[in-house]
Amino acid sequence: MTVPDSVLQHVRIAAQAAADKLADDIVAFDVSQHLAITDVFLIASAGNERQVGAIVDGIEEALLKIKVKPLRREGDRENRWVLLDYVDFVVHVQHSEERTLYSLERLWKDCPAIHLDIDLPAPVDAQ
Template sequence: MNSNDLMEKCLLACDDKRAEDIVAIDMEGISDITDYFIVCHGNSDKQVQAIARNVKDEAEINDVNVKRLEGFNEARWVLVDLGDVVVHVFHREERDYYNLERLYKDAPLITLNEVMS
């Protein structure tokens, strides 16, 4: 599975658990570590965990190795590292604080609407 297909599957997995403000940041040419960051948030610890779990499950269904899953128990910022795609699932307050979109403001953003159309 190529990184673009994986990114789209991860966006849809986040949406399936009603994540909010889901965006993908195109990291090609910016980072040697990954092709895409996906950023979204949930409004409770349980929702953050459900989103992260759904991304992990979707990856495993598609034979994608989950390299790392960090922050799951605390559910404030869960990182799901799939290699070519890294998914950041924040609790609302932490997303506002860390604001990864601002950090990579020069990188192209891909929205869920773009993927669904």
């Protein structure tokens, strides 16, 4: 991988923040060999628009704590697919339906996956 360790650290903080907000299917890809504009795509999803917004807010808050701000935030009006551009990495938080429809993993399947090493919350018992 050609992604700098500092970028990987930020991606893992973002991934953990997404997990803390109960994001589904959190994955990251090293796209540095295929794109000149960024090194990593982090992708997460949620089942509804409110949760998409909460995940995005959680990621931004976690990264702001270490003084990392996005260059731009797009798509937060509908909260179906929100993109946070941090230059070295881009976060995509998608509604589950958009995630299935656009299938970013299929588009970037030739790129190496990045091990995120995040703690997932314990499942909630449905009683």
